[in-house]
Amino acid sequence: MNCRSEVLEVSVEGRQVEEAMLAVLHTVLLHRSTGKFHYKKEGTYSIGTVGTQDVDCDFIDFTYVRVSSDELDRALRKVVGEFKDALRNSGGDGLGQMSLEFYQKKKSRWPFSDECIPWEVWTVKVHVVALATEQERQICREKVGEKLCEKVINIVEVMNRHEYLPKMPMQSEVDNVFDTGLRDVQPYLYKISFQITDALGTSVTTTMRRLIKDTLAL
Amino acid sequence: METDINSQDRKDLDKFIKFFALKTVQVIVQARLGEKICTRSSSSPTGSDWFNLAIKDIPEVTHEAKKALAGQLPAIGRSMCVEISLKTSEGDSMELEIWCLEMNEKCDKEIKISYTVYNRLSLLLKSLLAITRVTPAYRLSRKQGHEYVILYRIYFGEVQLNGLGEGFQTVRVGTVGTPMGTITLSCAYRINLAFMSTRQFERTPPIMGIIIDHFVDRPYPSSSPMHPCNYRTTGEDTGVTYPSVEDSQEVCTTSFSTSPPSQCVFTVTKAHFQTPTPVVTDTLRVPMAGLAFSHQLSSSRLSYQPAALGVGSADLAYPVVFAAGLNTTHPHQLMVPGKEGGVPLAPNQPAHGAQADQERLATYTPSDGAHCAATPSSEDTETVSNSSEGRASPHDVLETIFARKVGAFVNKPINQVTLTSLDIPFAMFAPKNLELEDADPMGSLHSDGSSGGSSGNTHDDFVMIDFKPAFSKDDILPMDLGTFYREFQNPPQLSSLSIDIGAQSMAEDLDSLPEKLAVHEKNVREFDAFVETLQ
Numbered sequence: 001m002n003c004r005s006e007v008l009e010v011s012v013e014g015r016q017v018e019e020a021m022l023a024v025l026h027t028v029l030l031h032r033s034t035g036k037f038h039y040k041k042e043g044t045y046s047i048g049t050v051g052t053q054d055v056d057c058d059f060i061d062f063t064y065v066r067v068s069s070d071e072l073d074r075a076l077r078k079v080v081g082e083f084k085d086a087l088r089n090s091g092g093d094g095l096g097q098m099s100l101e102f103y104q105k106k107k108s109r110w111p112f113s114d115e116c117i118p119w120e121v122w123t124v125k126v127h128v129v130a131l132a133t134e135q136e137r138q139i140c141r142e143k144v145g146e147k148l149c150e151k152v153i154n155i156v157e158v159m160n161r162h163e164y165l166p167k168m169p170m171q172s173e174v175d176n177v178f179d180t181g182l183r184d185v186q187p188y189l190y191k192i193s194f195q196i197t198d199a200l201g202t203s204v205t206t207t208m209r210r211l212i213k214d215t216l217a218l
Numbered sequence: 219m220e221t222d223i224n225s226q227d228r229k230d231l232d233k234f235i236k237f238f239a240l241k242t243v244q245v246i247v248q249a250r251l252g253e254k255i256c257t258r259s260s261s262s263p264t265g266s267d268w269f270n271l272a273i274k275d276i277p278e279v280t281h282e283a284k285k286a287l288a289g290q291l292p293a294i295g296r297s298m299c300v301e302i303s304l305k306t307s308e309g310d311s312m313e314l315e316i317w318c319l320e321m322n323e324k325c326d327k328e329i330k331i332s333y334t335v336y337n338r339l340s341l342l343l344k345s346l347l348a349i350t351r352v353t354p355a356y357r358l359s360r361k362q363g364h365e366y367v368i369l370y371r372i373y374f375g376e377v378q379l380n381g382l383g384e385g386f387q388t389v390r391v392g393t394v395g396t397p398m399g400t401i402t403l404s405c406a407y408r409i410n411l412a413f414m415s416t417r418q419f420e421r422t423p424p425i426m427g428i429i430i431d432h433f434v435d436r437p438y439p440s441s442s443p444m445h446p447c448n449y450r451t452t453g454e455d456t457g458v459t460y461p462s463v464e465d466s467q468e469v470c471t472t473s474f475s476t477s478p479p480s481q482c483v484f485t486v487t488k489a490h491f492q493t494p495t496p497v498v499t500d501t502l503r504v505p506m507a508g509l510a511f512s513h514q515l516s517s518s519r520l521s522y523q524p525a526a527l528g529v530g531s532a533d534l535a536y537p538v539v540f541a542a543g544l545n546t547t548h549p550h551q552l553m554v555p556g557k558e559g560g561v562p563l564a565p566n567q568p569a570h571g572a573q574a575d576q577e578r579l580a581t582y583t584p585s586d587g588a589h590c591a592a593t594p595s596s597e598d599t600e601t602v603s604n605s606s607e608g609r610a611s612p613h614d615v616l617e618t619i620f621a622r623k624v625g626a627f628v629n630k631p632i633n634q635v636t637l638t639s640l641d642i643p644f645a646m647f648a649p650k651n652l653e654l655e656d657a658d659p660m661g662s663l664h665s666d667g668s669s670g671g672s673s674g675n676t677h678d679d680f681v682m683i684d685f686k687p688a689f690s691k692d693d694i695l696p697m698d699l700g701t702f703y704r705e706f707q708n709p710p711q712l713s714s715l716s717i718d719i720g721a722q723s724m725a726e727d728l729d730s731l732p733e734k735l736a737v738h739e740k741n742v743r744e745f746d747a748f749v750e751t752l753q
Binding site (some may be wrong): 027030031034035036038046047048049050051052053054055056061063064065067068069148149152153155156157159160162168183184185 | 256341345389
């Protein structure tokens with residue numbers, strides 16, 4: 001099975017980076033999260049309820065919907081914060097991208113570690129612009145808001161294609177498909193990484209380091 | 219049409235489509251209420267959350283939807299449509315969006331009803347949640363208030379897109395294939411927001427109560443007041459009490475079955491599926507009755523108490539404008555069936571008159587999980603009604619003000635009510651009674667000018683002749699920048715700076731310091747957490 005890949009691009013002002021990324025990531029995760037599974041005997045299970053909440057952006061004329069899970073929100077905010085800092089510290093053009101990857105774990109025999117097989121990857125490319133006047137910033141607020149509306153429509157369109165989704169797992173395998181660590185919702189297993197592109201176009205990745213760390217950590 | 223679908227699956231599918239339609243309407247209408255929606259996740263299934271999503275049911279909306287459906291389901295040629303329109307305070311209205319739930323002939327015979335269709339409908343609802351926030355009408359609805367309200371109307375049958383103007387755009391929310399056809403959910407929205415060229419001034423009074431206590435402190439300052447109402451042209455039923463939800467409440471499927479890994483994907487054996495169902499049905503009737511009951515108690519109308527108004531700076535000008543046009547006609551006139559059970563056209567009426575006392579607010583008492591939308595409590599009603607009662611006829615008073623606008627330093631005795639008692643914006647700055655003699659010589663040096671009758675300033679050392687401050691506009695308000703300037707040229711001394719009072723309060727402050735410190739120390743954790751969030 002091939003991993004499907006979607007790429008979105010946004011141009012934002014420095015202070016809009018966080019909110020724009022959160023908006024996109026949360027919109028994707030809204031569609032890729034279910035309620036908590038409760039397995040009963042004989043292979044039946046019931047699903048908990050997912051709540052949603054509206055989030056108004058402070059620097060963009062935009063409101064997005066996210067699942068009501070503070071844990072998930074915190075996790076996303078943490079990594080988006082790191083991305084924003086990395087972007088800021090890199091100097092240069094302010095080009096970077098974040099990847100949200102949904103994967104399945106496939107158990108391998110010892111001594112090989114479990115394989116992580118991605119089945120969907122969302123990449124958001126960010127271009128940070130610097131604006132001089134307040135008027136430009138105001139226009140940027142509205143423009144970025146409109147752009148994000150388009151992105152949400154794109155995301156929904158992809159979701160609506162009903163392409164491959166991992167099949168619902170048995171109780172023993174639920175951790176290979178879903179992230180069961182959260183208290184109130186259950187997103188598909190995902191990982192988020194980012195990379196900053198410096199001025200020369202070569203990528204300075206933190207993901208490589210992270211991947212290596214993950215593999216070694218088993 | 220011919221299908222291989224068996225009767226149990228057919229029944230399930232019909233049930234799913236029915237509740238999907240009801241939930242769709244709820245999501246759309248709630249997204250146009252003008253406030254942020256927040257529902258809680260619950261890890262344990264309650265059995266009453268259809269499609270595993272926490273979407274509250276506003277009883278009036280459910281009632282309207284069921285009425286429109288009249289026992290039918292969306293089918294080919296028969297679509298369920300939710301029309302969102304905007305109506306201004308002057309009576310102009312404009313259709314903004316039409317959301318359509320349709321069915322077409324393309325069938326997917328292989329699909330599993332109880333599992334795949336259900337989950338896909340759930341996904342479609344999530345998409346709807348996301349899309350309802352990105353169409354242009356969302357931002358309009360968040361700003362509804364004084365100038366306009368957003369209304370909804372549900373109808374069943376053929377889609378009518380004529381009212382959307384030229385060049386409307388469509389966005390498809392999603393589709394779900396079923397053995398009976400493909401369910402499609404889409405939205406057509408207007409992009410040309412210019413108003414109708416021929417304005418029809420209706421005889422009917424403005425639909426919303428005009429609130430001139432614009433800056434009265436309200437308990438819930440954040441939410442805008444207006445909410446969609448049932449837009450009706452004929453046949454208003456009166457005194458309808460909504461049937462309790464439970465008679466038609468059905469159990470939603472929350473139990474699924476996994477297949478052993480060796481079998482093919484998504485096979486759900488009937489045995490597995492059906493076994494839990496009867497159990498669920500029986501045991502869950504009871505708690506749902508409780509839920510239904512609480513809905514019944516707490517709902518009477520789809521109206522929220524107008525919370526603090528004046529969200530944006532643009533609002534500042536308007537209350538007075540409307541006040542000038544205020545009529546005492548009871549806004550409830552336009553309301554559909556009065557208060558009980560009706561869905562009002564004028565959700566802002568609680569601001570006026572005795573009606574406010576009878577208002578019961580449509581709060582959905584959350585049985586579990588909090589509904590985070592700010593629903594003002596009934597005490598807000600009281601505040602509003604009290605403050606509105608105080609105003610006799612602001613219209614008259616304002617007329618007086620306008621008449622007075624002769625010159626900046628004219629000293630004319632004014633027999634008008636001190637405007638500070640009126641709750642119009644900047645009432646304090648309005649030309650007050652001028653009892654000062656010193657301004658007299660200036661007389662009517664200038665006629666109507668931007669400087670309306672200003673309260674003379676005893677500290678005037680010199681007199682300005684034509685005081686037209688920069689950027690001031692001769693607006694509807696007689697009090698303006700010029701007046702403001704003059705008012706505040708010589709502010710009184712701060713009381714805390716005066717020695718004796720200062721000393722007193724200092725002493726008190728020092729005394730209370732230890733207590734304050736103790737309290738703060740107790741809350742250290744909270745402060746730390748707060749600081750964390752700032753970083």
